[in-house]
Amino acid sequence: MLASKVAILLAKRMTINQTKQIHAAILVNGLLDLESLLVQQIINSASSYSYYTSHYIKLVLNHVQNLDVFSVASTIRFYSRHCQFREAVNLYGKLQRCGLSPSTFAVSSALKACARILYRSGGISIHAQVYKYGFCNVVYVQTALVDFYSKVGNMDFARSIFNEMVEKNIVSWNSVLGGYVKSGDLTMAQSVFDEMPEKDVISWNSMVYGYARMGNIEQAYALFRQMPESSSASWNAMISGYVDCGKIELARSFFEAMGQKNNVSYIILISGYSKSGDVESAEELFGKLYKKDQLVYNAMIACYAQNSWAKEALQLFNAMLRLDLQPDEMTLASAISACSQLGDLKFGSWIESFIHETGIQMDDFLATSLIDLYAKCGSIDKAHKLFHGLKKKDLVAYTAMILGCGINGRAKDAIKLFDEMMNAEINPNIVTITGILTAYSHIGMVEEAYRCFISLQKYGLAPSVDHYAIVVDLLSRAGRLEEAHGLIKSMSIQPHAGVWGALLLGCSLHNNLELGEIAATRCIELEPDSSGYLSLLANIYASSGRWDDAERLRKGVEEKGYNKLPGCSWMEEVKA
């Protein structure tokens, strides 16, 4: 009686309170096997993943007394099918904590989830359990393992498991093929493709994508034309391949020629435009799409954030919240980056509390965006705390932290972090160098900065104009004006006014009239509307006793009506 009531009510979509009541009734009547039915009914009746569904499931799973493997395994698969991979992995963990033995179904579903979020250690520990529970010869499990190792880029493991399989199905073949394509080994991919006893549309799509992303347009197009049947994924493979090799125009023409476009087609192009800095084209596409899902919003918000359109990123993020679309780790990482660009600590902190309240996983990407936010807004201790909590400190995390210390005048900490990074054998990039040079500059460590600058080549990096500006500034302040001038003259790229300005400032500090005149002339050529350079030159004339010249310049400044811009900070005011 109660069982049929559960089924009926769930078919009608119960409210959360009704779910609670039904569950209570099940417990009161001691009908524990109905708990399993309750979970399965919820899953079967859920056509899509929504806030409601996830709430139902969590509610039941958290209160279930007799958790059974079948319900849990179905729920893991449900999560995976709806791209809730972290939830799937967490639930697999819960299954184990409850002392239940996993089924082959649970294992392969959990492996799939680990593969999708590139959760290496999770997948490897499930692999160990495969041996423990004797699932080694189950073709679904073996295939899930091949897929997992292919996706995380360990082709040696993937291949050895694949080779050991007595029975292989097309899924196993496609998994190993996809792995070679992803790792860029087209020779191996082609040989697997040629060896396959049968090929389906997925096998063809992998090859098309592989050749397109390597820039081999002719081969990609030839295969695309040759394939016996094509799907929307085939078109998307071409579009995505062209985007990956930087041929955005070609990607667009394929997109236009495509019949039934889907959200994936839009996302591939929006992110392509984002990478090429064409925000307007991305916006145009976004506007054209009628049914936008969470991932399309994420792509557009990321596009705004990556291209310094921070206000637009936050506006769209707010619009997403108003539409009741659930933001995830990726949405929030972009939104926090936008807050950081605006110095909007208030909104950024709100997002952090949102993360804690909604139970969103604070992964390293998200934590790094918060580190950057707090460091830029002066909360360096909070940034430090988050930095130490990272699972893996990568280049971006170190860089954000080094920059943060540099900005906050903690040059010694920045240098310590830089050394730590080098010891961890993480090579710096251009951004890291900017951070460390800024730090050296703060405390006037000329030699160290110069050495760091010279060592750029060691890492295959070309110094940017800003790097030159920092080093010229350091040398000039230290009175090494000739060296600074020599450095500018050796530049293979065009120096901007900041570089010459640094030399001019040094000349003003050390009263070098000859070089000061040269530097000021260059500055005025490059930025004729700025009065600061004239004033600095006037100072040099005055110090050298050339009062007439000093006066002439100061009068010139006054007559032209230059205004000194007041200093300003981007950091938004925070009311306690």
Added chain:
DNA sequence: TTAGGGTTAG
């Protein structure tokens, strides 16, 4: 078993 979104400067 295929295709899509995230963090660091200026």
